[in-house]
Amino acid sequence: xxAASSLRxxxxxxAEDFERANPSVEVELRFAGSQVxxxxxxxxxxxxxxxxxxxxxxxxxxxxxxxxxxxxxxxNVLVLAVAEDAPWxxxxxxxxxxxxxxxxxxxxxxxxxxxxxxxxxxxxTAEALxxxxxxxxPSVRIVLSRLELDEVDAAFVYASDVVATDGLRAIALxxxxxxxxxxxxxxxxxxxxxxxxxxxxLSVRAQAIFQLYGFLPSTVGVQAR
Numbered sequence: 001x002x003a004a005s006s007l008r009x010x011x012x013x014x015a016e017d018f019e020r021a022n023p024s025v026e027v028e029l030r031f032a033g034s035q036v037x038x039x040x041x042x043x044x045x046x047x048x049x050x051x052x053x054x055x056x057x058x059x060x061x062x063x064x065x066x067x068x069x070x071x072x073x074x075x076n077v078l079v080l081a082v083a084e085d086a087p088w089x090x091x092x093x094x095x096x097x098x099x100x101x102x103x104x105x106x107x108x109x110x111x112x113x114x115x116x117x118x119x120x121x122x123x124x125t126a127e128a129l130x131x132x133x134x135x136x137x138p139s140v141r142i143v144l145s146r147l148e149l150d151e152v153d154a155a156f157v158y159a160s161d162v163v164a165t166d167g168l169r170a171i172a173l174x175x176x177x178x179x180x181x182x183x184x185x186x187x188x189x190x191x192x193x194x195x196x197x198x199x200x201x202l203s204v205r206a207q208a209i210f211q212l213y214g215f216l217p218s219t220v221g222v223q224a225r
Contacts, residue, residue: 075216163214
């Protein structure tokens with residue numbers, strides 16, 4: 001199964017749960033930016049299930065005839081992450097401070113959502129934050145690593161990344177910012193086990209694990225960007 005890098009913490013326990021219920025099946029996981037994985041699948045990568053961090057990358061595979069069965073499996077909320085002991089408490093604090101911010105490239109789902117969130121802020125605040133963006137990376141994992149390595153003071157990441165990482169605190173973005181949709185698809189010619197795995201992602205057990213790791217349940221209305 002190929003999956004967006006923001007799922008790297010939550011999918012292993014879900015896969016292990018599935019394997020315990022299906023002893024004859026072994027789930028192999030690989031993670032990268034959704035846009036990277038979609039390109040690899042188009043080029044023939046051997047994946048049965050793909051989970052994109054937005055609808056766009058899933059749709060390109062559906063439209064190209066590479067995948068079927070789009071299924072909304074969970075959601076996530078964008079935040080600005082800072083160190084737990086950082087002095088900033090609000091977006092306005094960061095806009096006024098001398099800081100460096102990490103973000104993702106607009107082609108990545110988290111980068112596209114970052115652009116939406118900035119567009120919902122007061123223009124002066126948004127422009128101040130844009131000027132402080134020091135890096136643009138292809139996946140949320142790399143964006144987060146910039147903050148973990150103290151290369152930046154803040155990072156646009158998902159709420160689940162803050163939950164999974166010690167020593168971080170989330171600064172909320174405008175409440176109008178849409179939640180991000182994670183859309184799973186069956187890669188064409190996926191076998192029965194792949195179909196069962198897709199169904200398992202919606203099970204009560206899997207959904208409970210998603211929520212434990214800071215994700216939203218699949219039943220929550222999220223915007224499939």
